[in-house]
Amino acid sequence: MTDWNERYTRGDTPWEKGRAAPPLLELFSRTDPGLWGCGPILVPGCGTGHDVRALATLGLPILGLDLAEEAVSRADAYAKVAHETYAHGDFLDPLWRRGKSFSAIWEHTCYCAINPARRPDYAESCAELIQSGGHLIGVFYLTPNQPGEEHQGPPFNATIDELDARFSPWFTREDGWVPENSYPGREGQEWIGIYRRK
Numbered sequence: 001m002t003d004w005n006e007r008y009t010r011g012d013t014p015w016e017k018g019r020a021a022p023p024l025l026e027l028f029s030r031t032d033p034g035l036w037g038c039g040p041i042l043v044p045g046c047g048t049g050h051d052v053r054a055l056a057t058l059g060l061p062i063l064g065l066d067l068a069e070e071a072v073s074r075a076d077a078y079a080k081v082a083h084e085t086y087a088h089g090d091f092l093d094p095l096w097r098r099g100k101s102f103s104a105i106w107e108h109t110c111y112c113a114i115n116p117a118r119r120p121d122y123a124e125s126c127a128e129l130i131q132s133g134g135h136l137i138g139v140f141y142l143t144p145n146q147p148g149e150e151h152q153g154p155p156f157n158a159t160i161d162e163l164d165a166r167f168s169p170w171f172t173r174e175d176g177w178v179p180e181n182s183y184p185g186r187e188g189q190e191w192i193g194i195y196r197r198k
């Protein structure tokens, strides 16, 4: 099992790019801000919070959540953009999600970081946390591993069919496309999916 906190303290964080995910900025330019609802928005596995700070420009309350205390404390040390906050916790823990409700979840490299055996728990968390009519909006890192090495990870591979099947009990997919903008090295390996909570 990955010790995420230890990876931050050791500096073994190849996912840390120092800026928000380019597909998130692409989403802002292609979609209506109303997509995100009235807030709050949750960013599970927020790392040091670059996406959280980009989302904060929407003016809605944003909560960045991470399992690694070190990531949360680094995220929290940045100057605040607007109404963003951070919490240390486990997105898959039913106790953490109890009583909480969000108009949207932004997914970026949390799904691929979680062991595939726990993906049903990830989907259940999304279903429980997102209000009816709200959205799960994500850039899913589909192919971090080469063919034949899919089970090496994290990160772990995913497919669009798997994602559609995974979320379909609770969500209807509204849109999906391969982003034109990615971090160098991830071009063509990511997919933006927009799912609406039934």
Ligand SMILES: C[S@@+](CC[C@H](N)C(=O)[O-])C[C@H]1O[C@@H](n2cnc3c(N)ncnc32)[C@H](O)[C@@H]1O
Pocket: 004, 005, 015, 016, 017, 044, 045, 046, 047, 048, 065, 066, 067, 068, 071, 089, 090, 091, 092, 108, 109, 110, 113, 114
């Ligand atoms: C690959 S990193 C990506 C971080 C951030 N999204 C980014 O792109 O910089 C995966 C993150 O998910 C966090 N994480 C893994 N499992 C988690 C869980 N069950 N609940 C909350 N965070 C989790 C890790 O601590 C780590 O910060």
